[in-house]
Amino acid sequence: MSFLLFSIATSIILFYFTKSYLFFSIIAIGIYYLIRNNIKLQSLLSLTYVLMIALSFFSTIRGYDPKGLIFLLISCFVSILYDIFKSPIWSLPLYLLLGISISLIGSIKYGTIGYFFGLLIIPIFLKEFKKRGEQD
DSSP: OHHHHHHHHHHHHHHHHHOOGGGGGHHHHHHHHHHSOOHHHHHHHHHHHHHHHHHHHHHHHHTOOOTTHHHHHHHHHHHHHHHHHOOGGGHHHHHHHHHHHHHHHHHHHHGGGGGGGGGGHHHHHHHHHHHHHHHO
């Protein structure tokens, strides 16, 4: 229930900063995880929501384009596929989109060197892939 409330709050905050109705679709993710209780993905998505809020807040204050925000939204929806199929291979699109969005966020401040920040997600993906592969 708390994840649903956090999803609603996130969608309202993102709409306030970006003026895009697309972010109200985050409520659907909250409803999905209300029905299927997956604490691990809920915690990952909560961190993604915080990153989305921070990115939209700072892009509004500093006046730059919030690159990577749509990729974060898409990765939130791809997490549903990862939850449904419960296969380690379905974590690849989730972490790939997270890596792309982190690269775009890093490029705002650091230019072309910031694109390498997305590579930081590779050890997390390999750890998750190895752990899920051992469980199957």
